[in-house]
Amino acid sequence: MTSFKASLRKMMEGRSGRTKAQYLAATRRARGGSAGSRPGSGSADASGSRPVRARPVRQPFRPPVTSRPLRCPFPPLDGLAMLSLDFLDDVRRMNKRQLYYQVLNFGMIVSSALMIWKGLMVITGSESPIVVVLSGSMEPAFHRGDLLFLTNRVEDPIRVGEIVVFRIEGREIPIVHRVLKIHEKQNGHIKFLTKGDNNAVDDRGLYKQGQHWLEKKDVVGRARGFVPYIGIVTILMNDYPKFKYAVLFLLGLFVLVHRE
Amino acid sequence: MNTVLSRANSLFAFSLSVMAALTFGCFITTAFKDRSVPVRLHVSRIMLKNVEDFTGPRERSDLGFITFDITADLENIFDWNVKQLFLYLSAEYSTKNNALNQVVLWDKIVLRGDNPKLLLKDMKTKYFFFDDGNGLKGNRNVTLTLSWNVVPNAGILPLVTGSGLGRDSWESDY
Secondary structure, rough: OOHHHHHHHHHHHHHHHHHHHHHHHHHHHHOOOOOOOOOOOOOOOOOOOOOOOOOOOOOOOOOOOOOOOOOOOHHHHHEEEHHHHHHHHHHHHHOOOHHHHHHHHHEEEEHHHHHHHHHHHHHHHOOOOOOEOOOOOOOOOOOOOEEEEEEEOOOOOOOOOOEEEOOOOOOOOEEEEEEEEEEEOOOOOOEEEEOOOOOOOOOOHOOOOOOOOOHHEEEEEEEEEEEEEHHHHHHHHHHHHHHHHHHHHHHHHHHOOOOO | OOOHHHHHHHHHHHHHHOOOOOOOHHHHOOOOOOOOOOOEEEEEEEEEEEEEEOOOOOOOEEEEEEEEEEEEOOOOOOOOEEEEEEEEEEEEEEOOOOOOOEHHHHHEEEOOOOEEEEEEEEEEEOOOOOOOOOOOOOOOOOOEEEEEEEEEEEEEEEEEEEOOOEEEEEOOOO
């Protein structure tokens, strides 16, 4: 034996105080009493059947908590502080990789929503394919908070009786009213007049000063489908902006912090 | 399911999905229905004037006055997914100035639960029948149609024209 091997062996023995043979003998049962067992080694079954051993369940890898839980200096607030800091412990326990994964997940959700919206815009040809009714001028058909699905295809010319959503030049709020009159020229240029079902007069009072007719360029879309009540959330968020910020903040926090 | 919050959460999610399914069911069961019924229109009196258009651009335009009768039975259109019918009587014609003109003369809202049989006689128009120019005088072919917009509880908003229409012509006389 070379001195190197001797010193190595000594080193190994020194660690546990046993030789290799002793170690193997001691752990044979734990390792399953395999065929490597020596003859005359003792308590192996004559039938040679392996003792059944449960496999240890793999725990998900949790890096050890290295920091100590902080203690609030004011004893009465201790309970409250522990509650909120338990929640932060969860955040701290995530390692960098999981944090990046959460952020990327969030980004994926946002970008898929955006792609679905843009895809709808292309299919329907309208710049705003889903709108919420904001005023009561089309009652009893549409109330405030109803959702309308719009299309704006060029092949369908505007005809009388259709419900159009249009924007007046200079104003940004779209209006949902019904077409009352159309005059179409030979070249396809259409000018039309609208009126809300619940209004007594037509919309000429709403148009710009001196404007008597609407044209295709003012139209956002024609209403084709309708779902009641769903848009109330949008109206609430518009009327109470604090509510909107609170909802967005909580949602963002929830998505970033929650593990799954 | 051991806290009030998680119970409330799953109850809310369940009721939301049930309502969404019901809404979709309402829509899909009535989406392809034919909503047309026969309609009889009759025009009893026609008068034509040429005045300044006080509802819009102040030019002298033709103003028509008609009195009409409508007979229609709308009962077959109403089902579980119809909230109301918006009826409108429109006149369609073409002139020298414009290839196609459509003007709504009269409209009515028929809610679910209202009497669906229409038997209207000697009705005056609700809206002024102004032309964009002087195209009504001597116009041979002005077509009156009764159409309706079906407003559902949830789903598609179709525009349906009644089968059967009334046609009239203006004499070249003011």
